[in-house]
Amino acid sequence: METDYLKRCFGNSLSQALADVAKVQPSDPTEYLAHWLYHYRKIATEKEENRQEKIQLQEEYDCSLNEKEMMEMLKQEEYQIQQKCTQCHREQISTKKAIFMQEDTRAFEKEALKQESLPGTSEMTPAMPQQSPPSESAEQTEQNFDTPQEINLEKMLPIEVAHEMLPSSKFPP
Template sequence: MAGLMCSQVALFTATFQFPAVMESEYLKKQVGDCLAKGLAEVVDRCPPDPIEYLALWMKQYHINITERSRRAMEKLEIEKQQVEAEKTLQIQEIQEEHEAEKEEQKAEKEEQEAEKEKEAEKEEKAAEKEEKAAEKEEKAEEKEEQKAEKEEQKAEKEEQEAEKEEHEAQKEEKEAQKEEKEAEKEKEAQKEEQEEKKEEQEAKKEEPELQTAVKETGETQGDV
């Protein structure tokens, strides 16, 4: 069959004298394969009107080739669209993955910030608690100092009162001693006064006796 086709093409080429080599090459390239196949089909079928048969066959061949080309183009276009769709889907998936990673990173960052805020709040509360405890201790110390000062002042006051009482006691003791001395002096004075009175009384008692004695002495001297 292949040898027959080649001989038919050679016969067709030899029968027609082309004006130039370029045109011959053009016809071989554009219609050579179609014409060879058509002639082979004519030889194989042996139709009553080979020219009409060849023309119809070549027309159908052109339709088939065009349809095949269209289908091939459609297939290529579909494949291209599928590739583009797959590429777009892959890009979309990558973008979605990136977005998901970004969202996850954002969520992690927010969670870390929330944890930091919680830690900061916890530290702040602990600091406030420590500050309040320090203030409480300071107030307690101040209260103790005030209490100590009050006790010290009380002790000083008691000491001053004790000293005052001691001074009063000493003063009273001195006054008592003074009164005692005055009482002793008064007793001495009374004693002396009593003695003086006693002496006066004795002197008064002795005066009559003395007068009698003097009188007797005078009478005696008169007799002498």
């Protein structure tokens, strides 16, 4: 019955203590055995704490690796999304430019059609000075229609200077 009690209470530690007593052969084996068993509990708890700490550190390391992998995946996904967004933005801009260009050409075509449909404007060209048809009154033949270059120059320079530079203008000297 005593052996069962010792196995139950001390288990493997008693056999380790007796093996240590046999190795060391102290002068008082009973005192050595009591001292060894007393400190064995502290040593066992320290070993258990160290083992738990190692397990916890390993778990933290694994979690940090998982977090790092997740962050890398998120960064990669963010980069891919950003690339797709940039590509879509470029496509939208090019589409808008194409639509804008089409609308501009349509507007110019409509303007040209309007000018062609107006009476007396069929022989006019936009870059040349406009001339009135001979059937108009004398008052209308006195009018001057300038080219866009002449208009811009007249706006930028004083009237006297613009008149001197443009010999075709009808301003009084």
